[in-house]
Amino acid sequence: MAKSRKATATDADICMKLYELRREAEMRKARNFVNFQFHSRGVNDVLELMQATGTKENAWARQVFSFWENASSLILNDVVHPDLFFAWNGEMVFVYAKFQPFLKELREKMEFPTILAGVEKAVNSAPEVRKRVVMVQKMIAKRAAKTSVAKSK
Numbered sequence: 001m002a003k004s005r006k007a008t009a010t011d012a013d014i015c016m017k018l019y020e021l022r023r024e025a026e027m028r029k030a031r032n033f034v035n036f037q038f039h040s041r042g043v044n045d046v047l048e049l050m051q052a053t054g055t056k057e058n059a060w061a062r063q064v065f066s067f068w069e070n071a072s073s074l075i076l077n078d079v080v081h082p083d084l085f086f087a088w089n090g091e092m093v094f095v096y097a098k099f100q101p102f103l104k105e106l107r108e109k110m111e112f113p114t115i116l117a118g119v120e121k122a123v124n125s126a127p128e129v130r131k132r133v134v135m136v137q138k139m140i141a142k143r144a145a146k147t148s149v150a151k152s153k
Helices: 009-022 025-037 043-050 056-076 082-088 091-110 117-124 127-152
Strands: none
Touching (some): 009 056, 009 082, 025 056, 056 091, 091 117, 091 127, 117 127
């Protein structure tokens, strides 16, 4: 991934097009499910979701994962400037942060070593983005703690 070039208007156009694709009705449902409705207590919850073929939840998870894998390929192949991409977009970082704790075991159990591998490589390519992952994981943990406290009352 070359960072020697400056971001261009073409890079900005690509970022805008990715944003527009995220606004499509079914994609909004998929993103809402993956980002806010699906809460995993461990790798088995993620594995169950990924193996629930034929369900809308499985389709939504695959849609979100493949969207971000495709977007990450643009970064990794120097089609879009990574600094601009990550400045415009935090959702890929959020998705990675949410599923990163389960990726190693999920890859082994699914015998699918490349699931979210492009996202992982793109996110880990920049120290400032890796710091955002840690920050997001702390935020997710706080929300989970608040949710479990609220449910126990």
